[in-house]
Amino acid sequence: MESESIQLSNLDRALFKVYDSPASITVVTGKWKKGKTDFALRLTKDELHDRLGIIKEIGSNIETGCQEIRYINNFTDFEIWLFGNRNRKAFIYDEAIKSTPSRKAMSQINTKWLEYVPELSKGRCHLIVVTQEEDYTEKLFLHPTFVRAKWVKQDLKIADLIITGEPQIHRFYNIPKTSVPFDPYRIATWKMESEDLLHIEDDDIKIVWDYAKLSSNQIMKKYTFLHSRNDVMIHVKKGITKIQNLLSSIMKRSGGNIASKDYTNDNFMMEKNPDAESGESS
Numbered sequence: 001m002e003s004e005s006i007q008l009s010n011l012d013r014a015l016f017k018v019y020d021s022p023a024s025i026t027v028v029t030g031k032w033k034k035g036k037t038d039f040a041l042r043l044t045k046d047e048l049h050d051r052l053g054i055i056k057e058i059g060s061n062i063e064t065g066c067q068e069i070r071y072i073n074n075f076t077d078f079e080i081w082l083f084g085n086r087n088r089k090a091f092i093y094d095e096a097i098k099s100t101p102s103r104k105a106m107s108q109i110n111t112k113w114l115e116y117v118p119e120l121s122k123g124r125c126h127l128i129v130v131t132q133e134e135d136y137t138e139k140l141f142l143h144p145t146f147v148r149a150k151w152v153k154q155d156l157k158i159a160d161l162i163i164t165g166e167p168q169i170h171r172f173y174n175i176p177k178t179s180v181p182f183d184p185y186r187i188a189t190w191k192m193e194s195e196d197l198l199h200i201e202d203d204d205i206k207i208v209w210d211y212a213k214l215s216s217n218q219i220m221k222k223y224t225f226l227h228s229r230n231d232v233m234i235h236v237k238k239g240i241t242k243i244q245n246l247l248s249s250i251m252k253r254s255g256g257n258i259a260s261k262d263y264t265n266d267n268f269m270m271e272k273n274p275d276a277e278s279g280e281s282s
Contacts, residue, residue: 018149023120025146028130030153042178060092061188065181076194082123089125096131099190100138208239
């Protein structure tokens with residue numbers, strides 16, 4: 001009976017149906033050593049990003065050798081990446097059973113995810129949760145309100161796709177390995193916050209730090225995608241807004257207050273070291 005319910009499906013049609021749609025959660029599960037992480041990278045980078053172009057930006061708590069996949073292992077960097085622009089995104093949250101087990105349902109990390117999952121559509125981000133055992137994984141990631149589909153790895157080359165609301169199972173064979181270089185033995189971790197605000201991996205925020213000590217010309221030489229002083233100022237203002245939002249979030253958690261966004265922007269622009277611009281040509 002089970003074999004009759006499994007269909008050999010058109011991969012592209014299935015991928016467009018699941019991922020060319022409002023952002024949601026996709027679960028990748030399967031027993032130990034079935035290639036779940038490799039499959040998640042193959043699905044996201046090789047298929048959705050490179051071949052079909054459905055996804056424009058990729059993030060993950062998996063450390064890879066691919067520059068197009070932003071390494072993020074904490075909520076601070078995740079929030080900046082998630083809401084930084086309106087591009088379609090996918091984030092691979094690997095080893096969810098370790099960072100967010102169901103037996104710690106009220107832990108800080110588990111409850112913090114509750115703030116972000118309902119907002120995935122605002123960030124246009126598909127969250128791909130990888131776990132080897134659903135019964136011991138945070139139930140939020142499995143709730144039918146948020147889950148669009150589930151991939152079940154049967155072995156290294158076979159995967160079943162179950163789309164929420166559809167009775168049939170879509171089976172795919174001969175799945176190749178990902179082109180993304182990564183160490184399958186490296187543990188994927190997750191933390192509450194970035195350890196150092198100054199080392200957040202976001203170009204706009206990096207430009208803000210540099211703007212405090214470099215001239216606009218020097219910044220344009222360092223960041224080749226900036227072509228004018230106006231470009232510099234646009235990214236500086238974006239960075240200030242991101243920092244203000246980040247600090248507001250931190251202060252809310254601590255019960256404190258922070259200056260308004262308008263005050264932060266105005267004073268940053270007024271207090272910039274005038275000597276930094278003195279050496280510029282007109």
